[in-house]
Amino acid sequence: xxxxxxxxxxxxxxxxxxxxxxxxxxxxxxxxxxxxxxxxxxxxxxxxxxxxxxxxxxxxxxxxxxxxxxxxxxxxxxxxxxxxxxxxxxxxxxxxxxxxxxxxxxxxxxxxxxxxxxxxxxxxxxxxxxxxxxxxxxxxxxxxx
Amino acid sequence: xxxxxxxxxxxxxxxxxxxxxxxxxxxxxxxxxxxxxxxxxxxxxxxxxxxxxxxxxxxxxxxxxxxxxxxxxxxxxxxxxxxxxxxxxxxxxxxxxxxxxxxxxxxxxxxxxxxxxxxxxxxxxxxxxxxxxxxxxxxxxxxxxxx
Numbered sequence: 460x461x462x463x464x465x466x467x468x469x470x471x472x473x474x475x476x477x478x479x480x481x482x483x484x485x486x487x488x489x490x491x492x493x494x495x496x497x498x499x500x501x502x503x504x505x506x507x508x509x510x511x512x513x514x515x516x517x518x519x520x521x522x523x524x525x526x527x528x529x530x531x532x533x534x535x536x537x538x539x540x541x542x543x544x545x546x547x548x549x550x551x552x553x554x555x556x557x558x559x560x561x562x563x564x565x566x567x568x569x570x571x572x573x574x575x576x577x578x579x580x581x582x583x584x585x586x587x588x589x590x591x592x593x594x595x596x597x598x599x600x601x602x603x604x
Numbered sequence: 605x606x607x608x609x610x611x612x613x614x615x616x617x618x619x620x621x622x623x624x625x626x627x628x629x630x631x632x633x634x635x636x637x638x639x640x641x642x643x644x645x646x647x648x649x650x651x652x653x654x655x656x657x658x659x660x661x662x663x664x665x666x667x668x669x670x671x672x673x674x675x676x677x678x679x680x681x682x683x684x685x686x687x688x689x690x691x692x693x694x695x696x697x698x699x700x701x702x703x704x705x706x707x708x709x710x711x712x713x714x715x716x717x718x719x720x721x722x723x724x725x726x727x728x729x730x731x732x733x734x735x736x737x738x739x740x741x742x743x744x745x746x747x748x749x750x751x
């Protein structure tokens with residue numbers, strides 16, 4: 460393994476993580492709800508009484524974050540290298556998979572691991588493992604798509 | 605009203621955290637997932653930071669019946685590790701590795717006006733709709749078998 464020291468950003472990563480954790484803790488302590496993005500988005504597709512408005516408000520907040528940032532400073536890089544067909548396949552897999560597995564990086568990864576949930580630990584190990592394996596195949600077996 | 609305001613603020617802070625951390629950048633996410641290449645371990649520290657705060661907050665949350673606004677605490681109660689969890693996690697991981705996007709960062713990139721993020725989000729919602737269809741077919745089958 461070779462560490463990419465040029466791109467390693469330990470301070471901003473750790474600080475960003477603390478901010479993400481703070482957001483998740485605020486939502487559970489104030490609203491009593493889990494900050495799982497796939498669950499919040501997917502929940503809007505099967506509306507249940509009293510659960511749609513807060514979900515929409517949370518997602519609007521996420522979408523507004525880069526706009527607030529832009530009002531104060533230049534946005535950090537967001538580089539999307541995948542082609543359109545690849546983005547479509549990836550989106551379908553992420554949408555279907557997160558609903559089938561009841562969570563994503565935020566619900567299982569952040570909230571679930573913080574709750575010490577064995578179920579979330581299994582999910583996190585599996586999606587991280589599948590992510591590592593997929594990038595290995597794409598970059599080092601197929602040589603990039 | 606306060607419920608909506610705090611949900612919005614929580615989403616806003618979450619999005620800012622994703623931007624600060626670098627997770628909103630698919631190129632950086634793929635750099636983390638590329639163990640065999642030039643590996644950027646940053647995102648492991650994002651998880652460490654988030655979980656450090658989360659451990660404290662969820663310990664407090666677990667001891668409470670209601671939230672500060674008086675809502676019931678909706679902490680997940682499922683503990684089953686079944687085929688759905690395993691297959692769902694694996695499918696999600698493959699999709700994550702293909703584009704470098706998971707749901708949260710995709711929403712933030714959408715807000716940043718990235719056309720490719722819109723394509724991803726539309727496909728992701730499509731995947732969620734497909735899941736609903738799959739689930740209702742499955743339930744119908746169960747009912748048929750049951751009767």
